[in-house]
Amino acid sequence: MMSQTDSILNLLNIQDPNIKISACTNFSQAGVHEKLLSATLTYPVERCVNCGSTNIVQNGTRLTKMKLPSLGEQPLRMNLRKQRYLCRTCHHTFSAQTQLAPPRHSITRQAVHEIATLAKNSLPVKTISQTVGISASSVQRILYKDQRALVTPKELPTALSFDEFRSTKNCFSFICIDAKTHDLVALLPDRLSQTIREYFTNTYTLSERQKVQLVTMDLNAQYQTFVRRLFPNALIVFDRFHIVQLAGRALDHERLRVLKGINDHHDRNYKVLKSNWRLFHLAENQLETSQVKYYRGLN
Ligand SMILES: [Zn+2]
Numbered sequence: 001m002m003s004q005t006d007s008i009l010n011l012l013n014i015q016d017p018n019i020k021i022s023a024c025t026n027f028s029q030a031g032v033h034e035k036l037l038s039a040t041l042t043y044p045v046e047r048c049v050n051c052g053s054t055n056i057v058q059n060g061t062r063l064t065k066m067k068l069p070s071l072g073e074q075p076l077r078m079n080l081r082k083q084r085y086l087c088r089t090c091h092h093t094f095s096a097q098t099q100l101a102p103p104r105h106s107i108t109r110q111a112v113h114e115i116a117t118l119a120k121n122s123l124p125v126k127t128i129s130q131t132v133g134i135s136a137s138s139v140q141r142i143l144y145k146d147q148r149a150l151v152t153p154k155e156l157p158t159a160l161s162f163d164e165f166r167s168t169k170n171c172f173s174f175i176c177i178d179a180k181t182h183d184l185v186a187l188l189p190d191r192l193s194q195t196i197r198e199y200f201t202n203t204y205t206l207s208e209r210q211k212v213q214l215v216t217m218d219l220n221a222q223y224q225t226f227v228r229r230l231f232p233n234a235l236i237v238f239d240r241f242h243i244v245q246l247a248g249r250a251l252d253h254e255r256l257r258v259l260k261g262i263n264d265h266h267d268r269n270y271k272v273l274k275s276n277w278r279l280f281h282l283a284e285n286q287l288e289t290s291q292v293k294y295y296r297g298l299n
Helices: 003-011 109-120 125-132 136-151 192-202 223-232 241-262 268-273
Strands: 019-029 032-041 055-073 074-087 093-095 159-168 173-177 182-190 212-216 235-236
Touching: 003 019, 003 182, 032 055, 055 109, 055 125, 109 125, 109 136, 125 136, 182 192, 192 223, 223 235, 241 268
Parallel strands: 032 074, 159 212, 212 235
Antiparallel strands: 019 032, 055 074, 074 093, 159 173, 173 182
């Protein structure tokens, strides 16, 4: 038969049979109601992890405060008392291990998973932090860590390209690629100057950043000032695509202004400006200058 402890663990998807829950209490912290589980982690150890000796004795416990995924809206914590062991042969001491969280980490794998899931639903960091019950900076650290592991190259390319893209409905992300190879350099969850600045200063030393010679970016970007500080030797180059786009828009703006000034809608100039707008956007070498072409309606 399933004990109460087992059913709580089952409910929380904790599969470690060495964890036993002894109590569950409610408590309030800064106006937030949370649940706190008290539990122990212990199992028989046959050999010393250091010397292989079998002369092992239990040697007290160590309290670890674990962060579990929230239960609905309610943050959930666990005070886990871990068994300590002493090897009488080599005097090495060690703690009982669990898969619940990486060694020396208090945020469980399940909580990390919950944070990642909430982030995928494009919830702001502040909301995630309130739901899970850990600080916003911890949430950011967790979200960043995975992305860094994924993309951060050891050395910065000499030419970088910055861009932003709409990753979800209402959220922009920031992407940095190698301008020559188009390999991913960084993918950040938002495009705030602070996020980008911190990412580069935390990941690369100044001397590494000084090797960057070129940064291409959007014309309207607010990045210019901090890019000069981050990459002091880099030349900022505005993306050709964005310049062409701006020029195209300006041209259209002017075309429409002229079009609106012509009252006679049967006028040939009016028709050319209205229906043959594509002609105005062609590159010079794409224009046909030698052959005469007849346009219906324009005669
Ligand atoms: Zn030993």
